[in-house]
Amino acid sequence: MAKRWTNDLAPGDVTPESHYLNRRQIMAGIAGLGLAGLAAPARAAGALEPSPWDVITQYNNFYEFGTGKDDPAKYAHALTTDPWSIRIDGMVHNPGDYALGEILSKMTMEERIYRFRCVEAWSMVVPWNGFELKDLLDLAGVKPEAKYVAMETLYRPEEMRGQRTPFIEWPYVEGLRLDEAMHPLTLMATGIYGKPLPNQNGAPLRLVVPWKYGFKSIKSIVRITLTDKEPPTSWNRAIPNEYKFYSNVNPTVDHPRWSQATERPIGGGLFAKRQPTLMFNGYEKEVASLYQGMDLRVHF
Ligand SMILES: Nc1nc2c(c(=O)[nH]1)N[C@H]1C(S)=C(S)[C@@H](COP(=O)(O)O)O[C@H]1N2
Ligand SMILES: [Mo]
16 A cells, blocks of 8 residues: 655754654644645644653543543543454445454554544643554445434443443444545544553544544453444434533634533643633644534534
């Protein structure tokens, strides 16, 4: 499979790290559009400094390990991530149980530095490693009648202590419309900062949809089902009037209990300045066309 982009930094071109990261981000931005040669999108123009490793790996939402932000880092080591396989079924030509290693051997790995915005109004910038979900769906062979992609997290209460309590209905489930799933920005992540994904961040494989609230980015995926019906999603099932299917980041549509106009960058300290939240989390140019003609106040 042809690599969409390569890191063309020369061996001597190593300093400073912030420039290095920004350079890769710009290239990822171009690759994200699949339009190498065109101008980098606006989000790549400014410096997008990744949040520190410790912040990304110690302030987590992963309710399978507890509801506190520090619970996943404390308890997720109990999760066995090898062997791991993913069932791909429903409206595909090649259904089956795919070993993770077999999938990875066929995918083109990339680094993407993305904004990450939780619905709770905090944010980070994360340097993900992974591959485009589209490539995996192409491997499975999506049938023409498929319209949505449903995903499911592992259910293993012996290792996921939070699952011993019915905090939400387990397993955690999420879904995307097929065109969202096929979008070049939609990533299946296997790492951060060039290292394997820590368990608390959703090892060994998690979804990343940078223009949607963080809860859409389902962790530790074991099943992907192609369907013609909008699939159920965990947070919609739990609190249907607060969380709907699309969950696109939108500063003009407030959560019923708080404003979504601004966000708190994690890692900046208790008194860090809140920053404005961007439409589609800053990826408007890339994804707004997916929602043309839709009322985003109704389909939030
Ligand atoms: N299976 C599962 N996936 C999940 C969650 C979860 O509780 N369980 N939390 C979601 C939420 S609310 C957010 S903000 C992100 C957090 O990802 P991070 O901990 O890697 O920053 O994971 C999402 N994916
Ligand atoms: Mo979240």
